[in-house]
Amino acid sequence: MSGHHISSAKFLWGVGITLFMLTILTVAVTWIHIPSPWNVVVAIAIAVVKALIVSAFFMNLYWESKFNVLLFVMSAAFFLLMIGITLLDTLYRNDPIPSF
């Protein structure tokens, strides 16, 4: 239990600059046109990395109790569950059951 982690100012600035760089990166990759599904994958991947950095080092999840980390993971997991199962419907609305 280390709820009172104090980051150094240098460290926080480092995190901030990393996030700025990643923002530039995510804009820059749209200039080289990556073919269709992969452009989304790259954009989401960069966003996930940024979100993880914010949660780990700004929100101090890195030093946080495991339960709070679990909460964060669970919320992402349940969101994926919601979208995953909904897509089972909306993507296959017109087809009969695939492979039947």
Added chain:
Amino acid sequence: MAGHSATEEKLDHLQHHFIDSDQQFEASKMGMWIFLVTEILFFGGLFVAYIVYRAWYPDLYLLASEQLDTFWGAVNTFVLIGSSLTVAMAIRSAQLNQIKGLIINLWITIGLACVFMVIKYFEYAEKFAKGILPGSYYSYEGVAHEKANIFFSIYYMMTGLHGVHVIIGIGLMLWLVYKAKKKVFHSGYYTPVEITGLYWHLVDIIWIFLFPLLYLID
């Protein structure tokens, strides 16, 4: 738990049903984390709608996102990340008992949040002028897709709800400034700063996803 000589002296903040400062701090922080879970699923519903319709109408998303200005979207991303940084600095100041630094950092954060909202206002105004209004008020002809308003409905819902969260965040931080000036916070008690910070970072994270999903569809 060590190094809490300051807490032993000042215990005004400790509510009667808690045993000590640490228990109260940990409880508040866990409460905020659980609240953030609800926020993630709250926005999650909109992301689901976004994904379902993107899978259905990929061309629409390509066409419609051209109406959004990537430059200002990127600027707003910088602004929000910057404000996350200053909130983190504010918490650090509070932890180190630097109340002046806390107040300055909070003011910068509030300023950046206002810049975000002003840019958002100009983005909205530009679209309203063109007739890109939500739902049945949509009257713009420039997007060659018959379902165009679906994209903008989702855009307005997502950014609008996010904007509401930014405004709530500004309110919370003004309240923190007020409290900080009354010398409520010190290194032994800065729980409201910490949990408002958590909230603000989440607002930032949501924008980190909104930016590529809405503006960067090339």
Added chain:
Amino acid sequence: MATNEEIKNRKRIQVRRFVPEEFPEKHYLNEEKGLWAWLTTVDHKKIGLMYLASIAFFFFIAGVLALLLRTELLTPARSFMDADVYNQVFTLHGAIMIFFFLVPSVPAVLGNFVLPLQLGAKDVAFPRLNLASFYIYVIGALFTFYAIASGGVDTGWTFYTPYSATTGGNVMAMTFGIFILGFSSILTGINFMVTIHKMRSPGITWSKLPLNLWGLYATSIIQILATPVLAITLLLLTMERLLGIGIFDPAMGGDPVLYQHFFWFYSHPAVYIMIVPGFGIISEVISSFSRKTIFGYWAIALSSLAIAFIGFLVWGHHMFTAGQSSLANMVFSFLTFLVGIPTGIKIFNWLATMYKGSIDMKTPMIYAMVFLFLFTIGGFTGIMLGALSVDIHLHDTYYVVAHFHYVMMGGMVMAFLAGLHYWWPKMFGKMYSEFWARISAALLFVGFNMTFLPQFVMGSQGMPRRYFNYIDQFQPFHQFSTLGAYIMGVAFVLMFGYLLHSLLKGERAKANPWGSRALEWQTTSPAPLHNFEHTPVIVNGPYDYHKPMSEFQLGIANSHNGHHHHEEVSAKRTETEQA
């Protein structure tokens, strides 16, 4: 596992026995007086009682609406109300019962009252948030009343689009009221989770947590994960009506089935918000009145969590005929059957707990038995409805109506009544008339089965739900059903009568009238303002009936349960960490 250093840092604490005082002069009900003290109280017990009064009021209203519906259905054509009114009445019956009674009933009333007592805490983690959640509930209720007064709602409690986006009446005020209500539910969930994590008395490890708290914990998880999705759904519906955003409107490229996905992503787990805390109560009652250690403690505790989790995977079984893809139908049907597993585990464990116990058929136990009987029927008929081909025939018939009334009323309401009768002496320090309570329970059981058993038959013969008219062949069933509803009405009036009598003239309750080992019974009845006059220390599990009572009444010696006593602080923290 404790490291060597931790073991060295452990402090020994002196414990002694604290026998609860009988018939205390001062307790939480009379320590602060006046209406204002009640309305601004942050005491979890009083907030629980305020919730109790509110949900009793809503149960009364929705119950009267149900009786009106049943009376209208006495004859195949119009009996005394118009079809439009009928639509509004069944909508209100459903919406009020679910959002204003069932969802808050056990967590907000009994949970609020008993959770800190069972933990040996002075209050929940965020008492002011707790009070706020009550007022948010009241504000939500006011919006609903406004909706009723300004045109009513006739969409059914599910507010399906596109009908709800276009129909007259005041759908917006109603959904906004329920949106607000969601916050109340979320705040309660946050409060309970944090309290269970952070405010346990020395010695209460996860394996010594009363099963009622495991139930409430699982419920809180569902409240936190599902309720926000309801909020966004209702917000989108409101926007649909306000601006026509078209996300659920097929004419504009939207998808009405997506609304159902969103709605049931909340509302199916919400069914478990209603029933899982009931499981917790039943575990407490059955163990207490069988005088026996609960059978399969971990099986019951973990099956609550399993139900909470599986509850998020099955929402599509409400949409088998709504036009979702066959693939989704198949997956949802399969996943639905999984719910039967943890539920079955619970039923078997309760039966095994009673086996060779010395069962005392007091009123709470009678309700627990009624619960087991009715809930099992409700559960099994649910499995039938989960089968795809069967559901095509039974979907939206009275079979479904009967099924969820067996679960919600036969399960949840009976569990609530079991809990209410079980903790009544702790709440008010008064006993009720055992004789009249038994009569009332018997009437309720008979009336309930008379009302809903015929509906299974009607449904399987094709009587659709929510219909105002019906063909003549169903009349005998409907009349029998209505008669049963009246009997239930009488039973509830009787219950109101003897509970009121108990409040006014009831015999004073002893601290532990049931001889229970659970922590909440080891303080006075009613409890003192801060729940315990000492800091309780727990050495045994809550169901260890083979251990002497003296081992359940321990507390930290030489320390009053006062404010910020430092020696006590360090001792207590160390003990908690050991756990």
